[in-house]
Amino acid sequence: MTLNFAASSASASASSSSSCEFPLARYIDSHQEEYVELLRDWVAIESDSSNILKRPELHRMMEMAAQKLRQMGGTVELVDIGEQELPGGQTLALPKVVTGQFGSDPNKHTVCVYGHVDVQPAKLEDGWATEPYNLTEINGNLYGRGASDNKAPVLAWIHAVEAYQALSMELPVNVKFVIEGMEETGSNGLDAMILAQRDSFFSDVDYIIISDCGWLSRRPALTYGTRGNCYFFAEVEGPKQDLHSGVYGGTVIEPMTDLIGILDTLISPNGKILVPGIREAVAPLSDEEWRMYQDIQFDMENYKNKIGVTQLMYTNKVDLLAHMWRYPTVSIHGIEGAFSDPGTKTVIPAKVTAKFSIRQVPDMDPAMVKKQVTDYLHSVFAKRKSPNKLKVTMVIGAKPWLADTQHPLYEAGKAAVKRVFDTDPDLIREGGTIPIARTFQDVTGKSIIMMPIGGFDDGLHSQNEKMSRYNYIEGTKLFIAYLNEVSQIQKTSV
Amino acid sequence: MTLNFAASSASASASSSSSCEFPLARYIDSHQEEYVELLRDWVAIESDSSNILKRPELHRMMEMAAQKLRQMGGTVELVDIGEQELPGGQTLALPKVVTGQFGSDPNKHTVCVYGHVDVQPAKLEDGWATEPYNLTEINGNLYGRGASDNKAPVLAWIHAVEAYQALSMELPVNVKFVIEGMEETGSNGLDAMILAQRDSFFSDVDYIIISDCGWLSRRPALTYGTRGNCYFFAEVEGPKQDLHSGVYGGTVIEPMTDLIGILDTLISPNGKILVPGIREAVAPLSDEEWRMYQDIQFDMENYKNKIGVTQLMYTNKVDLLAHMWRYPTVSIHGIEGAFSDPGTKTVIPAKVTAKFSIRQVPDMDPAMVKKQVTDYLHSVFAKRKSPNKLKVTMVIGAKPWLADTQHPLYEAGKAAVKRVFDTDPDLIREGGTIPIARTFQDVTGKSIIMMPIGGFDDGLHSQNEKMSRYNYIEGTKLFIAYLNEVSQIQKTSV
Numbered sequence: 001m002t003l004n005f006a007a008s009s010a011s012a013s014a015s016s017s018s019s020c021e022f023p024l025a026r027y028i029d030s031h032q033e034e035y036v037e038l039l040r041d042w043v044a045i046e047s048d049s050s051n052i053l054k055r056p057e058l059h060r061m062m063e064m065a066a067q068k069l070r071q072m073g074g075t076v077e078l079v080d081i082g083e084q085e086l087p088g089g090q091t092l093a094l095p096k097v098v099t100g101q102f103g104s105d106p107n108k109h110t111v112c113v114y115g116h117v118d119v120q121p122a123k124l125e126d127g128w129a130t131e132p133y134n135l136t137e138i139n140g141n142l143y144g145r146g147a148s149d150n151k152a153p154v155l156a157w158i159h160a161v162e163a164y165q166a167l168s169m170e171l172p173v174n175v176k177f178v179i180e181g182m183e184e185t186g187s188n189g190l191d192a193m194i195l196a197q198r199d200s201f202f203s204d205v206d207y208i209i210i211s212d213c214g215w216l217s218r219r220p221a222l223t224y225g226t227r228g229n230c231y232f233f234a235e236v237e238g239p240k241q242d243l244h245s246g247v248y249g250g251t252v253i254e255p256m257t258d259l260i261g262i263l264d265t266l267i268s269p270n271g272k273i274l275v276p277g278i279r280e281a282v283a284p285l286s287d288e289e290w291r292m293y294q295d296i297q298f299d300m301e302n303y304k305n306k307i308g309v310t311q312l313m314y315t316n317k318v319d320l321l322a323h324m325w326r327y328p329t330v331s332i333h334g335i336e337g338a339f340s341d342p343g344t345k346t347v348i349p350a351k352v353t354a355k356f357s358i359r360q361v362p363d364m365d366p367a368m369v370k371k372q373v374t375d376y377l378h379s380v381f382a383k384r385k386s387p388n389k390l391k392v393t394m395v396i397g398a399k400p401w402l403a404d405t406q407h408p409l410y411e412a413g414k415a416a417v418k419r420v421f422d423t424d425p426d427l428i429r430e431g432g433t434i435p436i437a438r439t440f441q442d443v444t445g446k447s448i449i450m451m452p453i454g455g456f457d458d459g460l461h462s463q464n465e466k467m468s469r470y471n472y473i474e475g476t477k478l479f480i481a482y483l484n485e486v487s488q489i490q491k492t493s494v
Numbered sequence: 495m496t497l498n499f500a501a502s503s504a505s506a507s508a509s510s511s512s513s514c515e516f517p518l519a520r521y522i523d524s525h526q527e528e529y530v531e532l533l534r535d536w537v538a539i540e541s542d543s544s545n546i547l548k549r550p551e552l553h554r555m556m557e558m559a560a561q562k563l564r565q566m567g568g569t570v571e572l573v574d575i576g577e578q579e580l581p582g583g584q585t586l587a588l589p590k591v592v593t594g595q596f597g598s599d600p601n602k603h604t605v606c607v608y609g610h611v612d613v614q615p616a617k618l619e620d621g622w623a624t625e626p627y628n629l630t631e632i633n634g635n636l637y638g639r640g641a642s643d644n645k646a647p648v649l650a651w652i653h654a655v656e657a658y659q660a661l662s663m664e665l666p667v668n669v670k671f672v673i674e675g676m677e678e679t680g681s682n683g684l685d686a687m688i689l690a691q692r693d694s695f696f697s698d699v700d701y702i703i704i705s706d707c708g709w710l711s712r713r714p715a716l717t718y719g720t721r722g723n724c725y726f727f728a729e730v731e732g733p734k735q736d737l738h739s740g741v742y743g744g745t746v747i748e749p750m751t752d753l754i755g756i757l758d759t760l761i762s763p764n765g766k767i768l769v770p771g772i773r774e775a776v777a778p779l780s781d782e783e784w785r786m787y788q789d790i791q792f793d794m795e796n797y798k799n800k801i802g803v804t805q806l807m808y809t810n811k812v813d814l815l816a817h818m819w820r821y822p823t824v825s826i827h828g829i830e831g832a833f834s835d836p837g838t839k840t841v842i843p844a845k846v847t848a849k850f851s852i853r854q855v856p857d858m859d860p861a862m863v864k865k866q867v868t869d870y871l872h873s874v875f876a877k878r879k880s881p882n883k884l885k886v887t888m889v890i891g892a893k894p895w896l897a898d899t900q901h902p903l904y905e906a907g908k909a910a911v912k913r914v915f916d917t918d919p920d921l922i923r924e925g926g927t928i929p930i931a932r933t934f935q936d937v938t939g940k941s942i943i944m945m946p947i948g949g950f951d952d953g954l955h956s957q958n959e960k961m962s963r964y965n966y967i968e969g970t971k972l973f974i975a976y977l978n979e980v981s982q983i984q985k986t987s988v
Contacts, residue, residue, distance in 0.1 A: 050837035121839055127735065185838055214741075227740060231838050240802025241621065244955035246721060246926025247708075249853050250765065250823035251797075251806055251814055257761055260826060264758035267751055269878040271744065303745075308734025308844075311881035313745055320745055329744035331842050332754060334832030339849055343544035344679055344725050344889060345615055346851060346926075347827050347955055350802075355833055357840060359743050384763040387805035395838060432740025432840075461738035461841055 021419075024480050027163045032473050035159055036142065038068075039472070040135040042117065042151045043144035049095070049118035049185045052086065058095045058181050061117050065154070065179050069100035072162055074177070076100045079197075081189030084182075094189045095181030099201055102161050103174035109486055110174040112205040112446075114436060115154035115212060116183035119146035120461045127463040140469050147467040148458035153211040154179060156453060156472060160479040172487035176205060183212070183436070186231070186396035191439045198443055207409055207447055207486065208440045211479075213430045214454030217297050220421050220478070222413045223450035224403040225325065225429035226437055227359040230369045231396035234262065234377060235353040238388040243348040255352050256338055258386045263354055265380045267330040271313045271323070273358070277372045278328055281364045285322055293318045296426055306457050325429035328364060332356045357396070359431065366397035398435030401448070409449045412485035416451075419485075420478045432460070453478060515913075518974050521657045526967050529653055530636065532562075533966070534629040536611065536645045537638035543589070543612035543679045546580065552589045552675050555611050559648070559673050563594035566656055568671070570594045573691075575683035588683045589675030593695055596655050597668035603980055604668040606699040606940075608930060609648035609706060610677035613640035614955045621957040634963050641961040642952035647705040648673060650947060650966060654973040666981035670699060677706070677930070680725070680890035685933045692937055701903055701941055701980065702934045705973075707924045708948035711791050714915050714972070716907045717944035718897040719819065719923035720931055721853040724863045725890035728756065728871060729847040732882040737842040749846050750832055752880045757848055759874045761824040765807045765817070767852070771866045772822060775858045779816055787812045790920055800951055819923035822858060826850040851890070853925065860891035892929030895942070903943045906979035913979075914972045926954070947972060 028035075047061035048054040062078065069076045078096040085091055095118070104110075122132035122145035130136040135144040142152070157177070164171050178201075182188045194202065215221045236255040243252065267273055298317055304310070314320045323329065333355040339345040360369055374392040381390045403410070405427050417425040430450070437448055453475025459465045522529075541555035542548040556572065563570045572590040579585055589612070598604075616626035616639035624630040629638040636646070651671070658665050672695075676682045688696065709715045732749040733742075761767055792811055798804070808814040817823065827849040833839040854863055868886045875884045897904070899921050911919040924944070931942055947969025953959045 050839060051835070052837075120841075121835065121837070184840075229740060229840065231840070238803055241953065241958065242956040243801065244926060245823075245825035245827065245851060246723060246853055247924070247954060248801065248818070249825045249925060250817035250821060251808070251925075252801060252803060253763075253765070253805070253807055254825060256826040256828070257763070257824075260754055260757045261763060263754045269747075269751070269755060269880065271747070307737065307742065307746060309732060309746055309881055311747070313747055323744035324742070327744060329739075330751075331739035331743045331748060331840070332750040332832075333739065333839055333841050334750070334834050334843065335829055336834050336836060338826075338828030338834070340828050340830050340832070340834035341545070341615065342830060343546070343615070344849060345544060345827055345955070346678075346723065346725070346825070347614075348825050349828065350956075355838060357739060359740055386763065387803055430741070431743060431745075432738060459735065460741060461839070462736035462844075464735065 021480060021484065023167055024163050024169070025477050027167055028159065028473060028476050032469070035155065035472065035476070036137070036469065039142060039147065039152050039155055042155065043135040043146055044133055046133050047118045047146065047181065048121050049182050050121055052092055055092060058118055062095045062098055062181050065117050066098045068158060069098065069177060072102070072165060074100040074102050079193055081193045084188055097190060097193055098177065098179040100177035101174070103171045105174060108173050109206045109489065110176060110204050111207045111209055111483070111486055112176040112178060112202070113157045114178045114208060114210045114440070115157065116150050116180045117154060118181040118184050119149070120184050129464055137469070141466040142469060142472065143464055143466045145465055147465055148214065148454040149460040149465065150183070150212045152467040152472045153453055153475065156476040157211065157479055159476045160483065163480065172484050175483070176201070186398055187435050190436060194439055194443050202444050205444065205446055207449065208444070210434055210437055210448065210450045211453055212434050213432065213450055213452040214458055214460065215452055215456045216426055216428045217299065217456055219297055219423060219426050220417045221426040221428045221452060222410060222417070223428055223430050223452055224405045224410070226401045226434045227325065227361050227431055228364070228366060228400035228435070229357055229359055229396055229398045229433035230366050230373070230394055231355070231357040232373060233353050233355060233393045233395055234259065235351065235391045236388050237351040239348070239350045242350045245346045245348045248348055252348065253386050253388060254348050255388050256349055258381065258384055258388050259335065259352050259354055261384060262377050262380050263332055263356070266332070266356065271329070273328060273330055275372050275376045278358070278364070278369065281368065282327060283362045285326070290318055293321045296321060296428065324431045326361050328358055328360045330356060330358050359433065361400050362402055366399060370394040370397060398433045399438040401434065401437035401441060403448060407447055408489045409447050412489055413449055413451055413482060416478055416482040416485045419481050420474060451478070451482060515974060515978065517661055518657050518663070519971050521661055522653065522967060522970050526963070529649065529966065529970070530631070530963065533636060533641065533646050533649055536649065537629040537640055538627055540627050541612045541640065541675065542615050543676050544615055546586055549586060552612055556589045556592055556675050559611055560592045562652060563592065563671060566596070566659060568594040568596050573687055575687045578682055591684060591687055592671065592673040594671035595668070597665045599668060602667050603700045603983065604670060604698050605701045605703055605977070605980060606670040606672060606696070607651045608672045608702060608704045608934070609651065610644050610674045611648060612675040612678050613643070614678050623958055631963070635960040636963060636966065637958055637960045639959055641959055642708065642948040643954040643959065644677070644706045646961040646966045647947055647969065650970040651705065651973055653970045654977065657974065666978050669977070670695070680892055681929050684930055688933055688937050696938050699938065699940055701943065702938070704928055704931055704942065704944045705947055706928050707926065707944055707946040708952055708954065709946055709950045710920055710922045711793065711950055713791055713917060713920050714911045715920040715922045715946055716904060716911070717922055717924050717946055718899045718904070720895045720928045721819065721855050721925055722858070722860060722894035722929070722932070723851055723853055723890055723892045723927040724860050724867070724888055725849070725851040726867060727847050727849060727887045727889055728753065729845065729885045730882050731845040733842070733844045736844045739840045739842045742842055746842065747880050747882060748842050749882050750843055752875065752878055752882050753829065753846050753848055755878060756871050756874050757826055757850070760826070760850065765823070767822060767824055769866050769870045772852070772858070772863065775862070776821060777856045779820070784812055787815045790815060790922065818925045820855050822852055822854045824850060824852050853927065855894050856896055860893060864888040864891060892927045893932040895928065895931035895935060897942060901941055902983045903941050906983055907943055907945055907976060910972055910976040910979045913975050914968060945972070945976060
């Protein structure tokens, strides 16, 4: 089913601009094969920002995004954001940030669309049904790494602008783009770039729009908060090289045993974070929040089935949503340096590094979390009286973000969703982190909205990530409708 | 320094056979470049038995070993030992076992030399200074995976026999070979083969010689015991696929948290095994053993330096040697299915499998250990009340082995060491496992000796494994001397 906005909406506004949406919607529908092909080209680039060996691919991806905006006649820049320092002390060029501008009419609002084109790691052998970097359509779903996070949403914004151009229609607002390539590893270098361009590129921006998240159910959603992320490396180093576990086992204090021992003190079996001070810093759940969560459309059974578990951490909706969005959590992602291949290896690994992260929320502070975790792990480790060396590093420290859902920007969002999908959106938060939201807020002082078009089951960061053709195409129409709605916001209310 | 046997030995026996050793020793010395080249050819084959993708290489390795023995005129067979069942239910052909025979004089003793030509996994990026499968000589050391474990010792035995042939000298004993390709993963299929050939190939064997271990110091050694190995997989399975830790963190009970939790209950920080029943089954340390350990040449400082640690699990020699050889230990090798690459990935792994092993000793029994570990982990896991599924599998269950050091076979070994190296050997045990020793003992009832030629710092199973040229070449001479000594054992004492 394809909904064409304004066709069946009861609340369609009578604004002059919305009447022009019919030909735009038709244009989007009739060009969808091109959009899928372009997404295929983008997904084919293994722009994994966490793997330094893939850095050339990432540079290529940024160039490709810039080239697309240039072809559309935008004012485009590839902004150098410097270098990244590697653990060994070497440096590596960061992928440039792409900025683009379409229109500069001072009588119009100016929106800045933020997106990223880097991706999480993916390998076929992780359990993908299809090649992760070869976009594959099955039953209306477009499978590929980065399809939903965040290449298709970035492209949908591009298609929205392009449609106006193709039909020789004037853009209702000025549109700027900020497209980065380090989002998946903490947006290294972007904060400084935003700060540097606060009074130039960002000076005339009224609103910032981010579409780097997903719906909660089949119902469209607007997102008003995200959790932050403190990502840690805990490295335990012992012998100078790996040892045969038969020959040496029993004589050395093994780094793996130490590491397992300290990891086990982070979180209890029922999800309670054991690091002192973390839980105390969390803002209490208000009655109003409780009621709001209670009203959200969320099917616990469906959620369980989607994940494929028989039991969730909490059995009622409010507790579950609260722990998904507004309470912190600890996840242990894995251990580098130990034996992780199939088969057997009788090895005592000499140096092992655990990767874990704490999703944090208001009123936690990353700098404080870093100190709390580091102090705690060192104190736990000290009790073991091990001769091995522990090093705790926080490699990502991204703040949480929270918006006002009564702001005109959100009212415009609600109206756009209503027009395109003929339903009110859920107002939701996001368990994941979009660090840049907080930076935009802090640095530019502008209002931000998150308008997701990804499906609730897109499998971000996991195997078989996908974007449905429906969400991709209808999402493009939503963006067009939203540009129109934003143009109706009173200039004075900015 | 190259020692030529009998040259400076005070205890050189006056036997007629030992006088023939001079030309043999000269022959070995003058052919050492060929021996190194042949070792290079063997090391170049990535015969990793733990990686099913390398199975063709392993088959090629067995064929190469057989071909070498055939070229020497031996009676050679490639014995089919059937298939291996993979976790998914599929089957894979096991590498054939190579048997060879040189001489069948009923008036002579018959020794059977056992060795293996499969290797542990190795990758350059694990921290090797040289390509692991390209034998590289640096300062008299030959670096390469499998150089010491166990390709050079197998070749040294082959060179020993070949030297007699080249000089048209009669072998003092009949020599048989059993060379397998699954030692590193538990000698799958070999037990059955030995049982099947007990009354054929093994019927005329008097003694079994194994050279799959190393010295304890720079002093040569004879080995009279090995620990067994019970290797476990503990798999925790939760969601049906990996999840984004931001989006889902806090709502699901994470398999990694469960796995870390149960692994942490296996062993205490000071090395005490916490699985009930394990410690109770260990034979007590006798006063005689204590005295024997006290006399062994062993430099704790040197051992610490070699490993590169500031502190060992025990501070006195006897405790340390005892825990290296005759007490059990637990090593956690790593976790499959979690994020183990460099960089960051914000993932909740859906299915994680820990690999750990328990080295066991008399009077422990693998079947009992399997039950103890499985029951214990399930009981610990049950207390967590997790909805995830735990599966504990014992994939290797190899028994320990212990010999009588007063046996004529060991007396012959002491004499051979004395002649070649002009010193008495240390009588030692081996912390590692040579499962087949126990099988040979149980099935054939024959006496077994372990005569290592590997150095104490060869780095078995770890990065930068090596065999020194000195040990390789002098080891070959030791084997020649030993064949002569064994020929002097009274037939009646067999």
